[in-house]
């Protein structure tokens with residue numbers, strides 16, 4: 014710091030004295046010129062020799078000064094050597110000053126005052142002139158003028174003449190003026206210098222500021238660019254991180270999904286496992302609760318699986334389980350829940366069941382499907398399945414409870430020999446067993462000739478004449494005795510036996526008509542929905558009629574409304590074909606279904622059988638009367654016959670007559686009769702039956 018300050022001072026000094034060195038040449042030359050001028054003035058005096066000496070001294074010293082100054086100006090490190098040069102100059106200037114002082118002193122004994130004055134005037138001139146060259150450095154100026162001033166003043170004072178005293182005074186004033194002038198010059202030089210320095214400083218500062226600003230600007234631009242680059246890099250980095258993160262999240266989700274899948278699915282079959290099953294049952298319970306439907310839980314356990322697994326190996330066992338799973342999926346509907354409970358156990362949940370029969374049907378179907386052979390790795394494997402069934406809400410209202418009860422039922426199924434189904438509720442199982450027995454008996458009923466037909470007379474209530482008979486199927490079983498058609502006819506349909514039994518009925522009735530025991534009355538035959546969809550059945554009927562040679566108009570077919578809704582097109586073709594050969598068609602149980610009027614007009618319907626639910630109490634209930642009246646009107650406008658079935662009382666008959674009813678059928682006249690009964694009926698009631706009492 015102090016070094017820096019001293020350097021600055023040195024620089025200041027350098028600047029201050031620079032003009033001093035620069036003016037040395039002119040100053041030196043002026044001194045040489047002046048000294049030899051003085052010599053010229055005193056050349057004829059006694060001082061000539063001394064003056065010459067002084068002239069030589071001043072000249073030499075001046076030349077030295079000039080050379081030194083040149084040296085200094087050329088010097089590279091001026092500030093470092095300045096002190097040396099200044100001191101040397103000061104010394105030399107002092108010598109010159111003293112030399113000039115000597116000239117002045119020599120005038121002390123000068124007789125010629127004009128010479129003295131001339132010399133002194135030159136002295137004055139040198140003193141005044143040196144202001145220009147020396148006043149920038151006051152020590153030099155003082156060193157130059159002081160010896161001269163002292164000498165001149167001393168000489169003038171010592172001479173003490175009027176002129177000398179006056180001159181001394183004038184000289185004193187002159188010196189004062191010179192000193193103050195040189196001081197002023199010095200000060201203004203310094204001031205100027207300071208100003209200059211300050212200006213330079215300011216300019217420097219300004220330049221610095223400008224370059225600093227420019228630098229800052231550059232830095233700013235740089236840092237801006239850096240920042241931009243960094244932002245870009247960071248954005249890229251963040252994007253990559255983001256991508257990685259998204260990937261990670263996706264992978265995590267996938268992992269979670271697969272974990273969840275594993276947690277809820279059976280590895281071997283891909284079916285829901287017990288965990289998911291319980292969740293699904295609980296959901297299904299909620300839905301069933303809201304919609305008032307039933308749920309059926311079927312607990313399946315494969316029979317003989319352990320033996321197969323032990324003898325053929327686990328590999329075959331696993332494949333068998335997979336095969337079973339596939340068969341289950343094929344057999345069941347999409348909305349049914351299939352799950353593997355572990356081992357050889359499967360659970361099936363049937364949703365939206367209307368009654369337990371649906372569960373029976375499914376279970377039987379499953380038993381049937383599982384019984385057919387599995388071919389695995391060249392082995393023909395025969396298994397069975399035991400099924401336990403529990404029902405919601407009948408057998409429990411939680412998943413666990415329903416599963417436990419279905420499991421219990423499955424054990425019972427195993428105990429009684431396996432490959433069968435068992436309800437948790439004993440009474441249901443009993444019903445089921447009865448049904449199974451019934452079914453078994455039904456399969457062989459035809460072979461054993463256990464079916465026979467009965468005929469219920471149909472009477473024209475206006476004339477009292479018998480116009481026809483409705484044939485009704487009866488089953489007299491060897492073990493069960495007479496079984497009601499309401500029980501076995503649905504079973505015939507479910508088992509598909511209706512096709513065979515249906516053919517038997519046709520043959521039996523045609524044969525009956527052919528024997529002529531029933532006279533010229535028509536015989537109505539009931540057809541179930543399944544039969545009406547079977548186009549081969551039409552051919553069969555046609556064939557049988559042709560073969561027998563009977564008049565086709567003697568046969569009337571009864572179809573129910575539900576059949577129309579099932580497959581209208583097929584039914585239409587079926588009925589048209591029958592109608593074309595002369596058979597008539599009756600719409601049975603009219604009013605219990607949802608027959609659309611357009612169906613009635615499009616189909617070849619000749620007769621409408623008004624269901625007995627409209628007849629029961631018709632003599633008492635006016636609304637029924639009005640409905641029936643409307644139906645009768647409709648029949649006449651459509652040119653259809655009407656038959657009232659289930660007429661039990663004379664009162665009912667009376668109303669039917671009033672309403673312009675045509676044909677009646679019911680216990681009031683007769684229950685369905687066997688062929689002997691028909692024989693009797695026809696024998697006793699050849700013309701009119703209106704007066705007859707009811708036969709039981």
Ligand code: C2E
Pocket residue numbers: 469484485486487497498499502518538539540541601602625658659660661678679680681685
């Ligand atoms: P459906 O066709 O409506 O037959 C009339 C049913 O009403 C018969 O019952 C008959 O015995 C009964 N019935 C007749 N008059 C009266 C009466 O005054 N009062 C009461 N309460 N009932 C009366 P069934 O013979 O038990 O037949 C029941 C149903 O079984 C029949 O209803 C029919 O749908 C079906 N069915 C009967 N035989 C056959 C058949 O050969 N083939 C087909 N596919 N279905 C048949």
Ligand code: CA
Pocket residue numbers: 483539571601
């Ligand atoms: Ca009928």
Ligand code: CA
Pocket residue numbers: 601602622624658
């Ligand atoms: Ca009926």
